Amino acid sequence: MAKTLEFAYGTPHEVKVGDDETTFTLVCKNEDLLVDLTTAKSITAKIGNSSGYLREQLINIDKLANLTTGQFKFNFDKDTLANFPTGNYFLEVWVTNDQGTSIYPSGSPLNFTVTTNIENSSGASITTIAFDDFVQAMNKAASTIAKGDKGDKGDKGDKGDKGDKGDTGPQGEPGQTGPQGDKGDKGDTGTVDNTGLINSQAFQSLQTQVDNSAVGINLLTNSNFASELDNWSVNSGANSDCKATVTTDSDGDTCIHITGTGVACGLYCKLVSFNQNQVTTGSILVKGTGTLNAVGVGYGQTNFGTISTEYYSKVGSTMPAGSNSSIFRIYFNSVNDVVDIYIKFAKLEPGSHATDWCPNPTEILTQSDYAKIKAAIVALGGSLS
Known part of the structure; x- marks a missing residue:
């Protein structure tokens, strides 16, 4: 039987480090039917990431009777989140009753995200730098790398003979000014129809910017499959x-x-x-x-x-x-x-x-990567501000 674990509608899917009041409302189903959790002896949330199992936390089952069938609420203990770096995590729920233990979901675990708070100083969140800024900095750095020693100056050559100056010719007389032409008639005012405006290159370029203004970030990792079939x-x-x-x-x-x-x-x-x-x-x-x-x-x-x-x-x-x-x-x-x-x-x-x-x-170049490149440039005799 297929068991599922889902976020209830409207519940958050992320929590900040140290936040023990953000509540995940989760729903357990079996064959798409809501599971009666009030008969459970214990409910345990088991947490992991791409490297494997990390830790677990018991769910308070005293208030299940006041919730919709199949739902339970989950708040992280401060100790649970204390040492979590920001990133993506997995969640499984183990429900134990008189018949045994059921694990939700049957398939891939539920995903949630831990994000950094403003006081977090763990360094797990690394600022990225724009590619154009990186290229500009690299070009500047390359110009500062020490060049080879300058060669010896050659001997000065002999000075050549001075040539004779030619005679100046006579200046010609200016011609007469011609008559001014008549002023031309004013042209008609042009018109632009709606179809022509929409199909113009400038409008299409603007439309593309609008379409892309809120999108463009790739939420998948290893989406170019550079690391075998990781993820x-x-x-x-x-x-x-x-x-x-x-x-x-x-x-x-x-x-x-x-x-x-x-x-x-x-x-x-x-x-x-x-x-x-x-x-x-x-x-x-x-x-x-x-x-x-x-x-x-x-x-x-x-x-x-x-x-x-x-x-x-x-x-x-x-x-x-x-x-x-x-x-x-x-x-x-x-x-x-x-x-x-x-x-x-x-x-x-x-x-x-x-x-x-x-x-x-x-997967974009980070400030940490930038620091390593800077160190290499300095080692070669260059500088990078």
Whole structure:
């Protein structure tokens, strides 16, 4: 029987370090039916991250009778959060009663985020620097690196003979001024129709800026698959033997090659953290043999049709606000019992507009990296302010 663990509608999905009053309201279901938790002898929240299990905390079960069936409230103890660096974490709930212990959810644990507070000085949050600023700083640093020794000055050559000065010719007389022409008629006032304005380059450029103003951040990590299948899992449907390997395509990009036979093959991201009350958009570049069945958040099926075997296409879907799912998934149905697919540049971002791929903010050059580069430049005899 499939057990699920979800955030109740409107509950936060993140908590700041040291905050013991932010309450997570969680919902336990079994086969999509709410679970009666009032018979539980104990409820334990077990917390982990990508490296494994970290610690656990007992849930106060005295007030369960006052809550909606299947729900319980969870506040972090200050000691629980004291040594947590900011980042993404997993949550499992173990419910013990007279029959034994049930673990929610049956599948991937629920994700939540720990964020830094203004007094946090652990250094876990590292400020990133803009790429253009980095390039400018590197160019400036390169100009300060010591050059080689200057060579000896050569001997001065002999001075040449002075040439004779030519005679100055006579100056010509100025010509007469011509008559002024008549003033031309004033032209008609131009007009711009609405269609012409909308299709103008300036308007289209402005529209693109508006579309991209609230989006663009990639919520996925290792979305360019540079580190094998870190944070990603291969997932198969019934009677399927799906396999996924990291390779390099004909464009020279790292990508995932998915093969298999049967009903369905695909991937899902094991670690996703985002505001489920906000509209999100998922997208990938894909080519090969198969029918793209789903890409984005949750388990809703969206059939995109058969894709090209010759060239990559950018495809995606938008998930409305209020989704209870935290699963980013990419799924294909077979064509003639075969799936042979290449995918790259996966992206999940806020908003309803799929923008060009970019890495997760945590994968961008940080101030720590910058300090190491600065030290190397200084060691070479340069300087970097």
